[in-house]
Amino acid sequence: MLGTAKKQLGRIREEFRDLERTRDAGRRRNFLSKLADLVPVRLEQKAARNVARGVGEVVGDIESRWEESDLDDAARLIVSVSDPFPQPDVPNPSINFLTECITSVAHDGVASKILVLAVRQRSRGSSAQLNTQKVLDDALMGRMETEYGPSARLQSIDLRLSHPFAFSRWGFLLRDKSGTPISAPQNPLRQFWLRYIDSPEKLAQFSRQILRAYDPNMIGPEGTTFSTAQIISTEDLASLLERFPPSTAKTDLDRESLEFAKEFLSGEVETTSSG
16 A cells, blocks of 8 residues: 555556456455455555545445445545544544545445444444434535435436435434424425335335345344335325326336335235324
8 A cells, every 4th residue: 555645546446446357256246345454554645545435435336236344445445544532622533534425426335334433433322422413414415415305316316325224313313303204295305205216217216225225233223114214105106006006017136126125015904004
């Protein structure tokens, strides 16, 4: 890891391009994991942060199939190169860096995982943890409003860069800060889904990127279900499936995805009620 930060970043991007050409997901995972382990201890902080920013930009290339472990390693690298022990009563450059990364990284999953890891790093219940949670929650909320709010350009959105936890956290924040649960007509997240999902293809994509990736252990406290995770209400999902049933799909992949959504919804309706 010698040379200037700019050269290091260029080398990292070239390495990702080489790994993508080989289609070797295992090598890519190993490369990302090693970066997360070595950069914080091998480079001085400024250079390390530049490398972390670059990784945040690269992990999200929509032509690649990113695994959860890739998102984890990118977030781990970013949090690791921030200073976890700022001086009291001094402007916190660590939080500023994390806020910048939550805003600028390519993938919603990396952004939301930065928040989780940074909060866990602080002592539970401490003022540092509470302050970190608040500031980074605000950063994530701002990111989601920019990406998916009323002013977002729907034609430029690709759900391959989305993540269930990011949508869920946004939904929780909307409910807790604004008093708008996912079933409320004025909820910006609800409005986004009802604007965005206007075809069988879009609903199938939602099924693949959100429903299949949903993990209750990642979303919230023990006992959280999809219905209470503030991503979409079961009523809205049922309405969308009535509008775009599997028979309207144009490809086998979309038909399978819509069938999965029907099965997913059936399980939710049987076991929970809508949030």
